[in-house]
Amino acid sequence: MQAIEIAHPGGPDVLRLTRRSIPQPRTGEVLIKVAASGVNRPDVFQRAGHYAPPPGASDLPGLEVVGELVNGDFSGHNPFGLKPGDAVCALLAGGGYAEYAVAPLGQCLPVPSGMNALEAASLPENYFTVWSNVFDRGGLGRDQAGAPESLLVQGGSSGIGVTAIQLAHALGHPVFATAGNDEKCRACEALGARAINYRTEDFVERVKAMTEGRGVNVILDMVAGDYVAREIDALAYDGRLVIIATLGGTNAKLDAGKLMHRRISMTGSTLRPRSVEFKSAIAAKLHDNVWPLFAEGRLRPVIHEVFPASDAAGAHALMESSTHIGKLLLRW
Numbered sequence: 001m002q003a004i005e006i007a008h009p010g011g012p013d014v015l016r017l018t019r020r021s022i023p024q025p026r027t028g029e030v031l032i033k034v035a036a037s038g039v040n041r042p043d044v045f046q047r048a049g050h051y052a053p054p055p056g057a058s059d060l061p062g063l064e065v066v067g068e069l070v071n072g073d074f075s076g077h078n079p080f081g082l083k084p085g086d087a088v089c090a091l092l093a094g095g096g097y098a099e100y101a102v103a104p105l106g107q108c109l110p111v112p113s114g115m116n117a118l119e120a121a122s123l124p125e126n127y128f129t130v131w132s133n134v135f136d137r138g139g140l141g142r143d144q145a146g147a148p149e150s151l152l153v154q155g156g157s158s159g160i161g162v163t164a165i166q167l168a169h170a171l172g173h174p175v176f177a178t179a180g181n182d183e184k185c186r187a188c189e190a191l192g193a194r195a196i197n198y199r200t201e202d203f204v205e206r207v208k209a210m211t212e213g214r215g216v217n218v219i220l221d222m223v224a225g226d227y228v229a230r231e232i233d234a235l236a237y238d239g240r241l242v243i244i245a246t247l248g249g250t251n252a253k254l255d256a257g258k259l260m261h262r263r264i265s266m267t268g269s270t271l272r273p274r275s276v277e278f279k280s281a282i283a284a285k286l287h288d289n290v291w292p293l294f295a296e297g298r299l300r301p302v303i304h305e306v307f308p309a310s311d312a313a314g315a316h317a318l319m320e321s322s323t324h325i326g327k328l329l330l331r332w
Contacts, residue, residue, distance in 0.1 A: 002332075003060055003098035004312045009049025012313035012320070015061075022100045023058065028276070029102045030072030032088065036121035036306070037096045038064040039315045039328040040159065041245065042272060047316060053094040054273040062096020063272065064089065065103075066111065066121035073105065079284055080110055087111040091124040091279055093272055097312060099332050106280025109287055112294035119301040122327035126163040127290060128282050129244065129271055130220075134164055136282075137267050138218040138242045140173060149217035150174040152207060152234060154227065156193055157184035157325045160244070162302040164220050165193045167290065170298040176216060178203050180322070187325045191302070207234045215239060225249035228266075232258050243268035302326030 003020045025031045043061040045051035053059060066089040069082060082088060082105065089111055090103035111120040134140050140149050148171075153164045156177025168175045169192030177193035179185045185195035196206045207216055215236035221227060225248030231241050232254060241264065258264070271279070293299045304324040307315040308331055315328045 001099040002309070004062075004309060004330075005060055005097075006047050009047070012047070012316035014047060015312045015316060017310050020060070020098065023095065023098075023102045025072035025102045028073050028076055028104055028106075030074070030082075030105050030108060031070040032065055032067040032090060032101050032103060032108075033070050034065045034067040034096070034099055034101055034332050035117040036066050036332065037062045037098075037309070037330040038121050038125055038159075039307075039312075039319060039330060040064070040125050041319065043097075044316055044319055051272075057093035058095030058101075060095045060097050062094065062098070062101070063092050064121065064124035065092065065096045065101050066090075066117045067101075069108070070100070072102070076105065077280070078105060079280075080108075080287060082108060082110065087117070087120075089120040089124050091128050091283070097309070097330065104276040104280065106276060107283055109283055109291070112291050115294060115301075118303065118306060118329055118331070121329050122159070122301045122303055125271075126159050126327070127167070127286055128279065129160055130164045130167055131286055131290065132271060132282050133242045133244050133269060134168065134218060134220055137269060138220065138240045140168065140218045143217070148173045150176065150211065150236075152203075152216040152219045152231075153177040153188075153193065154203075154220065154231075155179070155222045155247075156188040156191075156195065158222065158322075159302075159327045160220075160222065161188070162191055162326050165191045166299050166302075167293075169193065170293050176207055176210065184325055187302075204230050204234045211236070218242065220244065223248040224252060226252065228252035229254045232262065232264055235262060235264055238263045238265075240265045240267070244270075304328055306331050 088108040090108040175193040177188040188195040222245035224246040304326040
């Protein structure tokens with residue numbers, strides 16, 4: 001099979017097209033003939049030498065694919081009744097930049113009704129991440145009065161960002177989002193958020209103004225660094241801050257007194273090294289709570305550009321430029 005490998009840590013040009021043996025599924029795994037692969041920020045970190053695959057995972061980058069089930073172990077827990085020939089999208093721990101990939105059966109979901117392969121390729125990494133962090137860890141729900149809680153998404157035009165905006169909005173939550181220019185702000189607003197241009201506006205002041213001084217209940221943060229202290233100011237009492245990336249740096253200075261006074265909870269997570277059982281449980285929640293929203297037309301994939309797989313370097317260069325709005329994909 002053809003595959004994209006990382007020749008050595010470095011810039012986008014270290015990605016090269018190569019040939020590898022087709023991987024063989026192990027117990028509980030299935031083989032997928034890949035039609036398209038998602039491109040995600042962790043792929044960029046891995047290529048640069050900053051995010052090694054977990055033990056036992058493929059050294060090839062790629063955390064999500066869409067394609068056709070070929071063969072594998074269907075004898076165990078198979079909650080969606082999948083079988084060879086079915087079209088699925090799947091979350092992987094690695095190996096997605098290839099014509100064939102293996103995935104645990106529990107991390108494979110049927111392609112939503114009415115959705116094409118490219119659209120489905122954009123789903124797993126973003127939706128698994130958003131559900132796990134916004135709804136499970138962040139606990140976005142309803143307040144004591146029964147009103148829907150509010151969410152602030154830092155980096156609303158990213159793949160994760162557009163997913164978080166759409167999903168929270170579809171479930172009835174007020175959503176706010178930051179973005180780096182007016183075009184990106186308009187894109188966030190079209191998806192259901194009230195947008196803040198972080199280059200020209202203070203997001204803390206704007207959030208306070210738009211919430212009548214209360215602040216938001218949950219913040220999904222992909223920046224960290226010096227944003228953390230300001231996010232505490234933007235949170236409501238009993239608010240929750242969920243950190244899933246550190247694009248602004250890993251060190252943060254904060255006022256512990258404010259943390260205590262406002263009863264703020266801080267958490268964070270990485271999805272890739274979690275167990276198959278953990279990810280399979282998220283898949284079940286997505287199938288029950290999110291997949292019907294696609295069928296109803298209340299959610300839609302936002303795809304910025306599709307690259308031929310041979311131009312994975314171009315996709316990575318665009319990802320690092322942060323000029324895209326939505327998802328980047330590789331087509332096989």
